[in-house]
Amino acid sequence: MNYTIGEVAEKVNLTTFTLRYYEKEKILLPINRDESGKRVFKKKDIEWINLIKCFKETGMSMEDIKKLVELILEGDKTIPKRLEILKNHKEKVLKKMEDLEKNLNKIDMKIKWYNDQIKKT
Structure with a gap:
């Protein structure tokens, strides 16, 4: 099935401007x-x-993201490089999740403190 840029924008919840920008910046794979x-x-x-x-x-x-597109267009010989980019990104995401978890714990502690203060009054 074929889709217009407007249909795609609606499906993926992006603007047509963003999709055109992605294409211009070579973030999209070539569009027919x-x-x-x-x-x-x-x-x-x-x-x-x-x-x-x-x-x-x-x-x-x-x-x-651009590097991934370039590597995809170069063919399967670049799969190891693509894998490395994704593994590195995953590590960054896991670190970010760990940091967010620590911050969430701090917020929970403060909420508990406020709840305790309310109970005292």
Whole structure:
């Protein structure tokens, strides 16, 4: 099934401007166009866009996302390099989660303290 840029934007909850920007910045894998020059997205394109969103939401740099696209376009010989980028990113995400957990514990301690103060009054 084919999708227009507007349909894709709605499906992935991004603006058409953002999708065009991603294409301009070579963050998207090459998008096919129809005879009139309009972008024609496939299911695989939507899956990639959702993966980009995942990468961005977990703090991956645009530079690393671009590097992944470049490596994908170079073919399967780059799989080890792609794996390394993803492993490094995973480590950063795990560290961030650990830091968030520590901060959440501090917040919980403060909430408990306030609750204890309320009970005393």
